[in-house]
Amino acid sequence: MWNLWQSGFVRSLILESALFPAAVTLLIAVAAYYKTRKYPDWRSTIWGTAILAGFLGGYALTYRDFSFPPRTVLSWLPWLAFVGGTVVAIADHRRYRWWRYGARGVSAGASALILLWPILRQESARSAFMAWLTVAVLWTILWFALTPDNQDQRPAGTTLFVGTVGLALVAPLLGSILLAQFGTALAVVLAVTFGFSLLMRGSRWDSPSADVGV
Secondary structure (H helix, E strand, C coil): CHHHHHCHHHHHHHHHHHHHHHHHHHHHHHHHHHHCCCCHHHHHHHHHHHHHHHHHHHHHHHCCCCCCCCCCCHHHHHHHHHHHHHHHHHHHCCCCHHHHHHHHHHHHHHHHHHHHHHHHCCCCHHHHHHHHHHHHHHHHHHHHHHCCCCCCCHHHHHHHHHHHHHHHHHHHHHCCHHHHHHHHHHHHHHHHHHHHHHHCCCCCCCCCHHHHHC
16 A cells, blocks of 8 residues: 555545545535534535535646636536536525526536537537437436435435446546546545535535535
């Protein structure tokens, strides 16, 4: 184990993809939790904020590209995470549920279009539209299935954690260390927020926590 730590490459992977995102997430979670003791209705937003901050911290060390307009597909990730997380967090506190439903659908559709754009622009208009529509609809359906209303979202958090761990393990086999780092960062962030929420009496791992994670 010590020999692995002596490797500069391995050490940087651990620091950038795990330890630093975990530290940022825990700091935000602790600070936000005690700052909102007088406003318990906003405690559900804590975990979403911590997830977003931790992942963006890991992204900043891993990819280091916050250019605008974004130059690559991966350059869009922080903007999609920030805008999407903010939109679903605001929608979650609206009176009517359709706000949250609409926010999920719009976020999934916009994200699918941006992330698939390098592929879509090489296809015909009809093929590109059908490919985008299929991914956007599937993403939205899975989102709704994963985060049912009026329930504690810890099962959703567990599913997301397992999925991101799987990404971190499989991505290197497909030749992408970068995606493995992103998967590791998100897995660590989810684990920290999930564990911290379990320690806080009466705290639910609620929306928009799961929404931001998705």
